[in-house]
Amino acid sequence: MDRVIGCGEAVRHLWEFLDQGLDDDDQQAVEEHLAFCMRCCGELEFARQLRRRLRATGVGGLPGDVAERLGRFIDDLGSGESGGGVA
Numbered sequence: 001m002d003r004v005i006g007c008g009e010a011v012r013h014l015w016e017f018l019d020q021g022l023d024d025d026d027q028q029a030v031e032e033h034l035a036f037c038m039r040c041c042g043e044l045e046f047a048r049q050l051r052r053r054l055r056a057t058g059v060g061g062l063p064g065d066v067a068e069r070l071g072r073f074i075d076d077l078g079s080g081e082s083g084g085g086v087a
Contacts, residue, residue: 002032003029005029006033007033007037007039008075009029009033010030011040011043011074015047017030017044018044018047018051
C-alpha cells in the first residue's frame with residue numbers, strides 16, 4: 001500500500017524505523033518519504049549518530065532536556081512550522 005506521509009509522521013517514526021519495529025506499511029511509508037526528503041534524511045542520520053554516541057558513552061537514554069527539545073522539534077515538524085520536506 002502506497003501512502004504519502006509528511007515530515008512530522010516520518011520523524012515520529014524514526015526510532016522505530018531504526019529498530020525495524022514498524023509494521024510493513026509504516027516501514028515502507030517512512031522509506032518512501034526518506035527517498036525524497038533531504039531534511040528527514042538529515043534527521044535520520046542525526047538519530048543514528050546520537051544512538052551511536054549514547055551507546056559509546058554508556059548512557060541508557062536521552063537526558064530529559066534533550067528529549068524535551070526533540071519532542072518540541074517533532075511537534076513543530078508536524079505542524080509545518082519548521083519548513084522543508086512535505087508537511
